[in-house]
Amino acid sequence: xxxxxxxxxxxxxxFTPGETSYFNSLLQFRKVKKKTLxxxxxxxxxxxxFVNKGCIRNYYIDENGAEVTLQFAIExxxxxxxxxxxxxxxxHMFIETLEDCEILVLTPETKEELLHKVPKFERMFRLxxxxxxxxxxxxxxxTISTNATNKYLDFLERYPxxxxxxxxxxxxxxxxxxxEFLSKxxxxxxxx
Amino acid sequence: xxxxxxxxxxxxxxFTPGETSYFNSLLQFRKVKKKTLxxxxxxxxxxxxFVNKGCIRNYYIDENGAEVTLQFAIExxxxxxxxxxxxxxxxHMFIETLEDCEILVLTPETKEELLHKVPKFERMFRLxxxxxxxxxxxxxxxTISTNATNKYLDFLERYPxxxxxxxxxxxxxxxxxxxEFLSKxxxxxxxx
DNA sequence: CCTGGCCATTGAACCAGGACAAGAAAATGA
DNA sequence: TCATTTTCTTGTCCTGGTTCAATGGCCAGG
Numbered sequence: 001x002x003x004x005x006x007x008x009x010x011x012x013x014x015f016t017p018g019e020t021s022y023f024n025s026l027l028q029f030r031k032v033k034k035k036t037l038x039x040x041x042x043x044x045x046x047x048x049x050f051v052n053k054g055c056i057r058n059y060y061i062d063e064n065g066a067e068v069t070l071q072f073a074i075e076x077x078x079x080x081x082x083x084x085x086x087x088x089x090x091x092h093m094f095i096e097t098l099e100d101c102e103i104l105v106l107t108p109e110t111k112e113e114l115l116h117k118v119p120k121f122e123r124m125f126r127l128x129x130x131x132x133x134x135x136x137x138x139x140x141x142x143t144i145s146t147n148a149t150n151k152y153l154d155f156l157e158r159y160p161x162x163x164x165x166x167x168x169x170x171x172x173x174x175x176x177x178x179x180e181f182l183s184k185x186x187x188x189x190x191x192x
Numbered sequence: 193x194x195x196x197x198x199x200x201x202x203x204x205x206x207f208t209p210g211e212t213s214y215f216n217s218l219l220q221f222r223k224v225k226k227k228t229l230x231x232x233x234x235x236x237x238x239x240x241x242f243v244n245k246g247c248i249r250n251y252y253i254d255e256n257g258a259e260v261t262l263q264f265a266i267e268x269x270x271x272x273x274x275x276x277x278x279x280x281x282x283x284h285m286f287i288e289t290l291e292d293c294e295i296l297v298l299t300p301e302t303k304e305e306l307l308h309k310v311p312k313f314e315r316m317f318r319l320x321x322x323x324x325x326x327x328x329x330x331x332x333x334x335t336i337s338t339n340a341t342n343k344y345l346d347f348l349e350r351y352p353x354x355x356x357x358x359x360x361x362x363x364x365x366x367x368x369x370x371x372e373f374l375s376k377x378x379x380x381x382x383x384x
Numbered sequence: 385c386c387t388g389g390c391c392a393t394t395g396a397a398c399c400a401g402g403a404c405a406a407g408a409a410a411a412t413g414a
Numbered sequence: 415t416c417a418t419t420t421t422c423t424t425g426t427c428c429t430g431g432t433t434c435a436a437t438g439g440c441c442a443g444g
Binding site for chain 1: 262307311318330332333368
Binding site for chain 3: 148177180181
């Protein structure tokens with residue numbers, strides 16, 4: 001149950017067995033069915049979840065009702081709305097399971113306790129957020145500078161397992177194009 | 193020289209006067225002239241800079257030579273390529289002063305020393321990166337979901353001082369549109 | 385006080401991708 | 415199993431934004 005997450009934290013810093021098992025003791029294990037909303041716009045996000053199994057996405061909905069997917073979180077990813085989680089303020093995001101999932105959850109309280117007792121975890125979370133940020137920077141750059149076909153090709157390369165797991169229109173909403181157009185891109189690519 | 197940055201760190205955590213002045217002693221003060229490249233693609237970023245005075249931008253250049261501005265850093269902002277800085281790997285970014293600047297600089301060594309001696313700073317850097325990340329998430333959402341006019345209006349609201357300080361085509365490259373089109377957007381808005 | 389080099393503006397032609405609609409295919413579930 | 419819903423495809427038309435080119439304003443440096 002904790003192998004994956006312990007492997008993950010091991011890559012960020014060296015923790016003693018005691019620290020690791022203390023960390024594990026703070027995590028809540030949850031099974032969640034497909035198509036469950038873990039967070040809705042307006043709610044305060046009260047979790048940071050590590051995905052043990054399954055696939056989760058977070059997305060925004062714009063004023064026309066169109067969804068923009070921010071992230072697909074699969075095995076070994078964290079998912080949360082950190083801004084809402086950290087500042088205890090209402091979120092603008094939705095977080096939804098796309099498959100039956102198993103997750104390990106920290107709450108604001110358990111995270112605070114963890115950081116207080118084992119400050120070394122500050123570093124882990126900093127590294128985690130840093131990686132996220134620089135990924136986000138690349139993504140913004142790509143969103144602005146690249147056309148639909150290349151965005152899709154790049155997505156395939158970067159996340160080869162996702163297209164087999166999630167519906168195509170979610171990918172379109174991640175790439176910032178209409179589902180119809182993604183379909184056209186795909187047929188064009190297939191013809192070559 | 194240190195008022196601004198000490199105010200900044202004070203908002204993140206409580207530091208003793210000793211910790212604060214130790215922190216200050218690690219910072220390098222630098223004056224940099226307008227239009228200086230602090231970082232070029234291919235170089236390893238060896239600084240995290242706090243802007244005491246002036247305006248700095250970081251940007252990417254895409255395969256067609258078009259610039260995409262990621263951020264304008266003015267007073268009280270940090271600027272760096274964290275991915276390159278942290279992993280000591282070549283950057284894809286450019287960082288350039290747009291005005292004569294005064295900055296306070298941490299190097300990988302001084303930052304490491306700081307974190308080692310005063311681990312409380314881990315938290316400060318985590319919060320800094322977190323804020324950056326959630327800002328980036330909003331921005332990606334807006335980039336995908338909003339039209340040019342609203343992007344510009346939103347920019348004016350969020351960064352009212354920037355348009356008076358930097359050339360318009362930099363703003364266009366931040367907003368992900370051509371300078372010509374930003375100009376057209378502006379005249380349209382002015383007519384109302 | 386010129387002058388050369390940005391910079392912003394404007395217009396015309398063009399195009400990548402969106403919106404809409406209608407079917408086909410696939411997944412879901414009773 | 416069949417029926418219903420969801421997803422994907424395909425075609426047509428449309429538009430927001432790009433590209434290219436020309437013009438004029440504005441400094442900054444000699």
